[in-house]
Amino acid sequence: MHDPDSRLIVALDYSTRAEAEKLVERLGDSGTFYKIGYQLFYGGDGYALGKDLIAAGKKVFFDLKLLDIDNTVAKGVEAFAATGAAMLTIHAYPQAMKAAVAAAEGSDLCLLGVTVLTSMDDDDLEEAGYDRDVQSLVAYRAHQAKEAGMGGVVCSAHEAALARQFVGEKMAVVTPGIRPKGSASNDQKRIVTPADALSQGASHLVIGRPITQAESPVQAAGAIFAEMRMGAA
Numbered sequence: 122m123h124d125p126d127s128r129l130i131v132a133l134d135y136s137t138r139a140e141a142e143k144l145v146e147r148l149g150d151s152g153t154f155y156k157i158g159y160q161l162f163y164g165g166d167g168y169a170l171g172k173d174l175i176a177a178g179k180k181v182f183f184d185l186k187l188l189d190i191d192n193t194v195a196k197g198v199e200a201f202a203a204t205g206a207a208m209l210t211i212h213a214y215p216q217a218m219k220a221a222v223a224a225a226e227g228s229d230l231c232l233l234g235v236t237v238l239t240s241m242d243d244d245d246l247e248e249a250g251y252d253r254d255v256q257s258l259v260a261y262r263a264h265q266a267k268e269a270g271m272g273g274v275v276c277s278a279h280e281a282a283l284a285r286q287f288v289g290e291k292m293a294v295v296t297p298g299i300r301p302k303g304s305a306s307n308d309q310k311r312i313v314t315p316a317d318a319l320s321q322g323a324s325h326l327v328i329g330r331p332i333t334q335a336e337s338p339v340q341a342a343g344a345i346f347a348e349m350r351m352g353a354a
């Protein structure tokens with residue numbers, strides 16, 4: 122694997138810009154790719170921080186999981202594309218994905234379809250009105266993401282191999298729920314190591330607390346890079 126750094130996405134799950142900036146500063150060159158989700162975006166000026174990180178040469182993944190009528194999705198995607206962001210999530214509904222792809226045309230924005238949230242199991246899907254289990258819905262949505270021309274999908278590392286079958290070799294398969302060997306699982310129920318996630322077909326790993334809450338984020342990231350190299354060997 123040539124570039125583990127660009128495949129590790131550090132989740133900036135903070136409520137304030139100051140906390141997020143502190144982590145970015147501590148990580149220095151060990152952090153090249155950052156994910157900004159609801160918490161920081163809405164609560165901590167994450168949009169402005171994301172744009173500043175891009176200006177500073179970092180890659181930014183806005184994890185806003187868009188879903189709305191086509192026109193609204195398209196206008197939102199245009200705004201994100203103009204920032205120079207690297208990635209943006211859209212819920213993997215065909216209409217929303219098609220609107221997003223058209224809106225991102227000509228930009229470098231990699232649109233990711235959220236297949237099934239990693240917090241959902243088969244019972245949760247049934248309760249939400251779906252008559253597919255998690256595996257089947259991940260496969261279906263991965264296929265639809267490819268058909269729509271998306272840049273990639275987000276799924277649990279447990280479904281990375283399945284998603285990879287449907288999206289082919291070129292699309293990104295981005296997986297959260299990763300825990301380096303020997304680290305606390307926090308509230309992640311179905312965890313996978315960095316090496317295993319990559320060998321299952323993940324292209325990018327989203328990792329939060331094992332780095333953000335480490336005594337030395339640089340050391341934690343370094344250990345993860347080492348595990349990633351093993352997985353891709």
Ligand code: C5P
Pocket residue numbers: 132134158184239240297298299307308309310327328329330331
């Ligand atoms: O658990 P960790 O701190 O590594 O989480 C990093 C990111 O992974 C979070 O920003 C969240 O969006 C995502 N996540 C997830 N499914 C979970 C827990 C976290 O997709 N069950």
